[in-house]
Amino acid sequence: MNTELMFSSQSSDWETPHDLFKRLDNQYHFTLDVCASKRNRKCNHYYSPKVDALKQPWVGVCWMNPPYGRQIKHWIKKAYETSLDGATVVCLLPSRTDTAWFHDYCVKGKITFLRGRLKFVGAENAAPFPSMLVEFKRRKRLTKRSKSRR
Secondary structure, three states: OOOOOOOOOOOOOOEOOHHHHHHHHHHHOOOEEOOOOOOOOOOOOEOOHHHOHHHOOOOOEEEEOOOOOOOHHHHHHHHHHHHHOOOEEEEEEEOOOOOHHHHHOHHHOEEEEOOOOOOOEOOOOOOOOOEEEEEEEOOOOOOHHHHHOO
């Protein structure tokens, strides 16, 4: 397996496998793809690199498969902060549990580790790293009344 490209900065754009997205879209009904191009978009409404999605509002139910380079921490921070404003953001991420961004943000969401290795669209082989889904969704706060009913 040629892992040189996947671990280099030559490419950080890995298109989501169609079957994975379809399964998730059936569950979440995504309205916005925040990291896309016209070629690989998963939703009719999407932000391309020309628009700088990190400066745009994310509303509704968002799909995020961010660039997997060093800038990934900015995308995850934006996804988490967007959820505090009421949006749902589901993120496809490399499972990097030793990183600061994982501990600073991912642990605040719902994490699902994916079994096996994904084969991204257009890739010759499966990824040399494990993947995970992180769902950021505003959680309802318990009120004194709802706590006393327990």
